[in-house]
Amino acid sequence: MPDAVVVEGLSKRYGAVEAVRGVSFTVGHGEIFALLGPNGAGKTTTLEILEGFRTRDAGRVEVLGRDPGDRAEGRALRERIGLVLQDIAVEPYLTVRETIARDAGYYPSPRDVDEVIRLVGLAGQERRKVKALSGGQKRRLDLALGVIGDPSLLFLDEPTTGFDPSARRSAWQNVRDLRDAGTTIVLTTHYMDEAQALADRVAVISDGEIVAEGTPSTIGGRDIARARIRFALPDGCSVAELPVAGLPVDAVPAEAVPGDGLVTVETRKPTEALHELTGWALRHGMVLDRLTVDRPSLEDVYLRLTEHGAPEHNTRRSTR
């Protein structure tokens, strides 16, 4: 089956600003794909082109086998995609149920209204007026409106902004359930834990260009990065006293950033290094307090990949 989304060499400029520069990626059917990037990186522009709301200057775009820039195909495509955007306009005096039922009427074969209410966790709120919903409940309603048409492809723009932690977890489960039922999902988020928890694949866009693409656990070489062992130096002990000779050759203990007082040992052989360090501590009757072992998080990798994408670099003036 061809991919649900194909983007090749996509470019878009606004006057002198080159918002998107030669972006290429694909999204397979039934996949959750996250587009990550700093403010102004070009995410919204890219998604709006895929959704058919913006024209492109160059490149090829195919969404569910159709060109979203082709007006003649627009209606057929819109019936098969769902959108959960920021600030969807809804009628404040309608109830939750009325709002969802009204939108169901716009689609040729919508999902069952009550099933969608349950799916997004609004059961019990059906008769409340939209204006009386909390921010998180309103966002759930946005999700309900995105899926009521039973889309094959769903675009989610920062789906859990404003959610409390437990509402986020349940929204993530909603999204996974949709994926498991066969919906392809393209999302943007500024929460790296959200991308880690949800996405099958992520692409990082910075300054209008894709700078990395992969699974959340392998992107940017995360899986082969050195592990980081951290602990508090036992009282009265200095870094120089640590058993450096017995550590793997790539492991050099270093005092960590001032403030937390933790020592860091980075190594590709964490098992050996931990064995040496904890064995040394036990032999000396000491405790390695606050001991942790981790690898660079998705957020660490993301920050490294986008460090040149800070807002002051984001006004891309063309030299042409």
Ligand SMILES: Nc1ncnc2c1ncn2[C@@H]1O[C@H](COP(=O)(O)OP(=O)(O)OP(=O)(O)O)[C@@H](O)[C@H]1O
């Ligand atoms: N309608 C517009 N007219 C002129 N410039 C625009 C327009 N829309 C976006 N831009 C510029 O294009 C660049 C990319 O913007 P875009 O909204 O696509 O970024 P984004 O990654 O979605 O950012 P955010 O995370 O803040 O939503 C920015 O420099 C922005 O100022």
